[in-house]
Every structure is written in structure tokens, then in C-alpha cells.
Amino acid sequence: MSDVPVYMAGSGLACALGRDRQESLAAMRRGGVAPTPVTAVEGFAWPVHVLPPDEGDWWQRLRRTVCDVVAQCGLPDAQATAEMPLFVASSSLDVGHEEEARRLAGDMQVFADAVGDAIGWRGPVFTVSTACTSAVNAVLAAAELIRDGAVPRAMVLGIEFSNRLTLAGFGGMQLLSPDRALPFGADRNGLVLGEAVAAMYLSAAPARWCLIGGANVVAGTTPTGAHAGAIGAACRAALQQGGLRAQDIDLIKPQAAGSLNNDAIEAAALATVFDTLPPMVAFKSLIGHTLGASGAAELVLLTACIEAGVWPVANHALDPALGVVLAERAPTNLQHILVNAIGFGGGHAALLLKDCGAPSA
Known part of the structure; x- marks a missing residue:
């Protein structure tokens, strides 16, 4: 196997905080944006971190958002993307369009082909839909192609766009909070869903952010919950691929959706990997759980925060039983970051990111 490094050469984001990274960071500085009540069916509404208002039907809004997000990445010209693969990662896919058009x-x-057409994509287009690990698995697949020397660059798009079916499904399983998400919180009472479109332009050409490892582990015994053994296995496999020890990790971006059970399972699992838990950073209280897009959306937002010197501050009390510390600022000499994702179907994924611009420890 070739050993070509994989870098994040560009990124883009539209989420509840704003339609690009700058708007999102500005909203974060102001303390964020409250979720909006969304009615799934008559008499049943839950808070959702929705995208800023836009005109047009479902497809028009999606196309415009995707084009804007991809434009943020600084891609080469169209000719250069002719052989460049596009990985479209999503959990809900085009359910919102099907609801609006009343047809399948x-x-x-x-759906992935339509997204590719919307941005004039000339290379091959792939679908990755593994529930909430979709975007992380898309990054793993794209990075593997680059690492093996099969392609010099690839694009990952995480898309979670408005629909009522997903909201009703999570509500029916009694997984949703009636007010707000509290990652690792003492009073956490469920998830708050969110909408997002995020883009990661990956390349073999050196850039600040390097993807040095990753893994996906499936534990089918718990199809709707986290599995501690699988979380630990994914983290260890990612560390092994990246050539790192647990003590080399400076920051963890966990799943941390605010679930009463899964937050506790994740914290306990991480404690089996790390003798002392590194500081963590959580974004779902700001943008919601964006499901299939979350791995990309939260990674893009995290790197934007580090680059701009902006940091999310948890304004809720943490559960002391979990032993978790959410960092109040970016750790000093931050270099190695572990990113976790957990999804329905037993998927547990991890990514390792290296800040090549940070000083060595």
C-alpha cells in the first residue's frame, strides 16, 4: 500500500449558525442561535437547529446551499475535477424532497447524482449512507483512495437537509430533547437534530490539516445505541494507523449528542483508551446533531474555530460521574485531535487529525 499523506486542502460549511464558516464563527461569538420548533405531524413539535431561511422549493434550496458550500473550498477548475471522486454522505438523503413532491x-x-449535477461535477459520484457515521466513513473512503495513490484529490459532501420523517422517527423513539442538547450534561435529556451541508476537499498536496488515521467498527448487537467495546476498538485502530499512542492526543471531539445513555457509554469507553481523558470539545449544543453530515460539519467547524481563535463554551453543568472536561479554550500546543462518531446500525467511527501548523510538543 502506498503511503501518500492526505490533507484537508479546503472546506465549506452551512449550518444553523450561518451560511459559511465566517457567519458561523460570528454567531458562535454571540453565543449561538436558539433551535426552532418544527412540527413533524400535527400536535408533535420538537426544537431543531435549522439552516438560515432561504427561498425556493426543497431542491432549489439544497442546490444553492451545496453550490455555496463547495465554492468555499477553493477547488481547482472544472477540468481538474474530471477524474476527482465525489462522496455524498447523508442519512436522510432526499426525504424532504419526497415529502414536498409527494412522490419517491x-x-x-x-440523490447523489443529482447533487453532482447541481455543482457540475465531472468525476465519479458515490453515495455513503451509514446513518450518523456517513460523513466519517466517506472521509475514510476518500482518504484511502488518495493514500493508495489511486487519485490525487477527492471531495466529501455531508448533507442533512430539512424533512419531517427523520424528526418524527427520532421523536417516536423518545430520543429528542424538548428544549436543548446538553452534551455530557448533568441534566441532559435527549438529542436536538440539526441541518447542515459541509464540504471537505481532500488532497495529497500538503496543507495545514492532515488526516493521519481512522477506523470504522460495527457492533450489530446494539443497533440504536452505542457499544463501549466498539468505541474503544475504533479509537485504538485509528491510533494504530496514525502511529500514535493514546497520550499523544491533545483534544477529543466526541459524539456527545446529549443522550442520557450514549453519552455515558462513550465517556466510559474513552476512559478505557486513555489513562487520563484529554480535554474535549462539543458542538451539538450549537448546531444540533446533523446525523449523516455531522462528522464533516463538526470537523470543519472545529478547524475553523482553531484557525480563527474562536472557541465554543459550554454553558451547562457537566455530569461529574462521567469524568469529562469540556475545554474552555483550545489546548496549548494543540497538534493531534481524535474525532468520534456513533450511528444507528452499530457503526462506531474515529478519525485522527494532525495540525501540521502547530508547534511540536
Whole structure:
């Protein structure tokens, strides 16, 4: 296997905080944006971190958002992308369009192809839909192609766009908070969903952010919950691929969705990997759980925070039983970051990110 490094050469984001990274950081400085009540069916509404208002039907809004987010990445010209693969990662896919049009649009690949057409993509297009690990698995797949020397660059798009079916499903399982998400919180009472479109332009050309390891571990015994053994296995496998020890990790971006059980399982699992838990950073209280897009959306937001010197501050009390510390600022000499994602179907994924611009410890 070739050993070509994989870098994040560009990124883009639209989320509840704003339609690009700058707007999102500005909103974070102001303390964030409150979730909006969304009615799934008559008589049943839950808070959702929705994208800023936009005109047009579902597809028009999605196309405009995707084009804007991809434009933030600084891609090469169209000719250079002719052989460049596009990985479209999503959990809900085009369910919102199907609701609005009152018809089924087609199979899973129809959605990814339509997204590719919207941005004039000339290379191959792939669908990755593994619930809430979709975007992380898309990054793993794209990085593997680059690392093996098969392609010099790739694009990952995480998309979670408005629909009522997903909201109703999570509500029916009694997984949603009636007010707000409290990652690792003492009073956590469920998830708050969110909408986002995030782009990661990956390349073999050196850049600040390097993807040095990752893994996906499936534990099918708990199809709707976290599995401590699988979380630990994914973290250890990622560390092994990246050539790191647990003590080399300076910061963890956990799943931390505010679930009463899964937050506790994740914290306990991480404690089996680390003798002392590194500081952590959580974003779901700001942008919600963006499901299939979350791995990309939260990673793009995290790197933007580090680059701009902006940091999310937890304004809720943490559960002392979990032993977790949410960092109040970026750790000094931050270099190695572990990113976790957990999804329905037993998926547990991890990514390792290195800040090549940070000083060595």
C-alpha cells in the first residue's frame, strides 16, 4: 500500500449558525442561535437547529446551499475535477424532497447524482449512507483512495437537509430533547437534530490539516445505541494507523449528542483508551446533531474555530460521574485531535487529525 499523506486542502460549511464558516464563527461569538420548533405531524413539535431561511422549493434550496458550500473550498477548475471522486454522505438523503413532491425520487444513488449535477461535477459520484457515521466513513473512503495513490484529490459532501420523517422517527423513539442538547450534561435529556451541508476537499498536496488515521467498527448487537467495546476498538485502530499512542492526543471531539445513555457509554469507553481523558470539545449544543453530515460539519467547524481563535463554551453543568472536561479554550500546543462518531446500525467511527501548523510538543 502506498503511503501518500492526505490533507484537508479546503472546506465549506452551512449550518444553523450561518451560511459559511465566517457567519458561523460570528454567531458562535454571540453565543449561538436558539433551535426552532418544527412540527413533524400535527400536535408533535420538537426544537431543531435549522439552516438560515432561504427561498425556493426543497431542491432549489439544497442546490444553492451545496453550490455555496463547495465554492468555499477553493477547488481547482472544472477540468481538474474530471477524474476527482465525489462522496455524498447523508442519512436522510432526499426525504424532504419526497415529502414536498409527494412522490419517491428514486434509489439512493439518484440523490447523489443529482447533487453532482447541481455543482457540475465531472468525476465519479458515490453515495455513503451509514446513518450518523456517513460523513466519517466517506472521509475514510476518500482518504484511502488518495493514500493508495489511486487519485490525487477527492471531495466529501455531508448533507442533512430539512424533512419531517427523520424528526418524527427520532421523536417516536423518545430520543429528542424538548428544549436543548446538553452534551455530557448533568441534566441532559435527549438529542436536538440539526441541518447542515459541509464540504471537505481532500488532497495529497500538503496543507495545514492532515488526516493521519481512522477506523470504522460495527457492533450489530446494539443497533440504536452505542457499544463501549466498539468505541474503544475504533479509537485504538485509528491510533494504530496514525502511529500514535493514546497520550499523544491533545483534544477529543466526541459524539456527545446529549443522550442520557450514549453519552455515558462513550465517556466510559474513552476512559478505557486513555489513562487520563484529554480535554474535549462539543458542538451539538450549537448546531444540533446533523446525523449523516455531522462528522464533516463538526470537523470543519472545529478547524475553523482553531484557525480563527474562536472557541465554543459550554454553558451547562457537566455530569461529574462521567469524568469529562469540556475545554474552555483550545489546548496549548494543540497538534493531534481524535474525532468520534456513533450511528444507528452499530457503526462506531474515529478519525485522527494532525495540525501540521502547530508547534511540536
